[in-house]
Amino acid sequence: xxxxxxxxYFALHPLLADPESKLPxxxxxxxxxxxxxxxxxxxxxxxxxxxCAFDSELTRQHPEWFVREGDGSVxxxxxxxxxxxxxxxxxxLFNHQHTSDPEGLYRYxxxxxxxxxxxxxxxxxxxxxxxxxxxxWNRLIREIRQKYPDTMFAAExxxxxxxxxxxxxxxGFDFVFNSSKWWDFHGAWLLEQYQLVREIAPSxxxxxxxxxxxxxxxxxxxxxxxxQRYLFSALFSAGVMIPIGFEYGFRRRLHVVETxxxxxxxxxVDLCEFIANVNAIKRQYSIFQEECPTTILPxxxxxxxxxxxxxxxxxxxxxxxxxxxxxxxxxxxxxNIGTYIQAGAPLQDVSPEYTLEYIPRPFSYDLRPGQxxxxxxxxxxxxxx
Numbered sequence: 001x002x003x004x005x006x007x008x009y010f011a012l013h014p015l016l017a018d019p020e021s022k023l024p025x026x027x028x029x030x031x032x033x034x035x036x037x038x039x040x041x042x043x044x045x046x047x048x049x050x051x052c053a054f055d056s057e058l059t060r061q062h063p064e065w066f067v068r069e070g071d072g073s074v075x076x077x078x079x080x081x082x083x084x085x086x087x088x089x090x091x092x093l094f095n096h097q098h099t100s101d102p103e104g105l106y107r108y109x110x111x112x113x114x115x116x117x118x119x120x121x122x123x124x125x126x127x128x129x130x131x132x133x134x135x136x137w138n139r140l141i142r143e144i145r146q147k148y149p150d151t152m153f154a155a156e157x158x159x160x161x162x163x164x165x166x167x168x169x170x171x172g173f174d175f176v177f178n179s180s181k182w183w184d185f186h187g188a189w190l191l192e193q194y195q196l197v198r199e200i201a202p203s204x205x206x207x208x209x210x211x212x213x214x215x216x217x218x219x220x221x222x223x224x225x226x227x228q229r230y231l232f233s234a235l236f237s238a239g240v241m242i243p244i245g246f247e248y249g250f251r252r253r254l255h256v257v258e259t260x261x262x263x264x265x266x267x268x269v270d271l272c273e274f275i276a277n278v279n280a281i282k283r284q285y286s287i288f289q290e291e292c293p294t295t296i297l298p299x300x301x302x303x304x305x306x307x308x309x310x311x312x313x314x315x316x317x318x319x320x321x322x323x324x325x326x327x328x329x330x331x332x333x334x335x336n337i338g339t340y341i342q343a344g345a346p347l348q349d350v351s352p353e354y355t356l357e358y359i360p361r362p363f364s365y366d367l368r369p370g371q372x373x374x375x376x377x378x379x380x381x382x383x384x385x
Contacts, residue, residue, distance in 0.1 A: 033120030
C-alpha cells in the first residue's frame with residue numbers, strides 16, 4: 001500500500017530507525033524532532049483521517065466508522081480523472097457524515113493528533129482536507145490548540161474548485177494550497193482564485209510536489225525555468241513548499257507506493273544558493289509573507305510579467321518584473337518604472353541574482369531567460385518631484 005494507506009496510526013515505520021542507536025524508535029524520533037526545534041525547524045507531518053488502510057484492524061474493531069457499499073463491504077475512496085473513475089483499492093473510507101458513533105470516531109482522531117504532538121511534531125498537512133466535514137476540522141483544530149496553541153494546520157486542497165478551497169479554509173486552517181504550479185503566466189484564473197481565498201487563509205505555492213512530475217524533467221533540464229518557477233512560487237503567496245530533491249534537479253517522480261531511499265539521485269544541478277537567496281528576500285520583506293492585494297499590470301511585451309503587490313499590514317510595496325520565457329531573452333523598457341507603484345519612495349532592487357545598485361530612468365534591460373527583478377519600496381515617503 002501507499003504512504004497514505006495507514007494500518008496503525010500509533011506505529012512508526014522501521015525505516016525511520018537509526019540502526020546504530022540503542023534507543024527505541026519512538027525515543028529516537030522524539031530526540032530528532034527536539035533537535036530540529038532547537039535549530040529553529042518546526043517539523044510537520046501528514047494527517048490522514050479521510051481514510052485508512054483497507055486491511056486495518058479498525059475496519060473490524062469499529063465497522064460503524066466506515067462507509068459501506070450496497071453489498072455491505074467497506075467502501076474505497078475514489079476520484080475522477082479526465083472523466084474516469086479512479087478507485088484506491090488499498091484504502092477504506094471513514095464515514096464522517098453518517099457514522100452511528102460520531103463521538104467515538106472524533107475522539108480517535110483527536111488521540112492520533114495528540115500522539116503526534118507528544119512526539120514533537122508542530123503541525124499537520126491535512127490530507128484530502130476538503131473531503132472531511134467542516135465541523136470536524138473546526139472542533140479538532142480548536143481543541144488541539146487549547147492544549148498546543150502554536151499548532152499549525154495546512155489543508156491539502158489539490159484539485160479543489162476555488163469555492164471548495166474557500167469553504168475548507170473557513171474551517172480554521174492556517175494555510176491552504178494554491179494552484180500557481182499550473183499557471184502559464186497569462187490566464188486570469190490564478191488571481192481570481194487568489195482574491196477569493198486570500199482574506200480567509202494564506203496559501204502555499206509549489207513548483208512541484210509528490211503529486212506532480214519533477215519540474216526538472218518537465219522543462220528538460222532548463223535551470224532558468226527552475227529558478228523562475230521557484231522565485232514566483234516563493235514571492236506570489238505567503239507560503240512556499242518544495243519536495244526533497246527539487247534543489248538538485250531530481251528527475252524521477254516521487255511515488256507514494258514505490259519510492260524508496262535507494263531512489264535518491266545524483267544532483268543534476270545545485271540550486272541551494274539561489275533558493276537560499278530567494279528565501280532571504282521572503283524573510284526580510286514581510287510583504288512576501290502575506291496574501292496581500294496583488295495585480296498583474298498591462299505591458300506591451302506579452303512575454304514579460306509585471307506583478308504589483310501592496311501590503312495591507314505594512315507600508316511595503318513590491319514590483320516583480322519577470323521574463324515568462326525561460327528559453328529566450330526578452331526586452332523590457334520603462335520611461336519611469338516608479339509609475340508602476342503607488343509608493344513615494346524610490347524602488348530598491350533586491351533580486352536574488354544580477355542585482356542593480358540603482359534603478360535608472362529610463363529603465364532599459366534585456367532580461368535573461370526566466371530572469372526576474374524583485375523591487376521593493378515604502379509608502380511612508382512623499383513622492384519624488
